[in-house]
Amino acid sequence: MKLPLIYHPGYSPEFDANHRFPMEKFARLYDRLENIGLLRHCELFRPEPANEATIRLAHHPDYVTGYRDNQLSAKAMRRIGLPWSEGVMRRTFLAVGGSLLSTELALERGLAAHLAGGTHHAHYQEGSGFCIFNDLAICARHALTKPGIDRVLIIDTDVHQGDGTARILDNDPDILTVSFHCRQNFPARKAHSNWDFELDHQSGDQTYLNLVHRHIPYLLDITEPDLVLYDAGADVHQDDALGLLNLTDDGIYQRDVFILSECAYRNIPVSCVIGGGYMKDRKRLAEVHSIIHQAAFDVWREYYQR
């Protein structure tokens, strides 16, 4: 069996190349994984768009149809920060479909990695910070509908707090949220995850890894999840335009391998999504995003390949 990777060419629709959100990065990430030879050792899956009933697990029905039909107010669209187009709308439904497929495959095989997702600033009734639908909240609630899945742990290492996820899931006793983020970064008004770990701006590899090493093992032990959703933040990187932290490629790789290994060692399935990532140099950005897929592949070979 091979490590499942999930991707759709529709993730990078036509889009303004000068926009702050690098829409082309998903296609660049796919190319990067092909160029480094990772794709041929993995099994590639192409998702269907998520259906609206599933998205409604975490969002108000009027918001879902309002976005689909481009009927949201100008103010609501400004808060999202992405212009509406058929392509971006289709990509939004596809990317949630990809995270759902990644969740299913993780439950089947132990580990799966999506080439998109991680839209953790989306709230129940509105989008925010380039996030429209909250794939983490949707996937967690969807997973709980399956037999044998009684508790889900979301580990979010995007440099920005997973505020939308925390607020949507505030009253879900069986979904626990953990966020490692930069204290001084967006959002200014933080939510309450079940566990929030705040780093000061300019924190580097050692400080960051110490925090992860200190907290992840006992969190997995006390929560005993049946599934982990892992948002692997690329915007903790020292060259990120919106990050404020100072991690290197190696620091991110060590973080990802550590978290995935701690789960694998305890036989906890993990679905990985990518988080953040706003470098101007798109080639470098694709390299940094690919670290989670490299890490997942290395952990797969160590624990799952047979």
Ligand SMILES: [Zn+2]
């Ligand atoms: Zn972010």
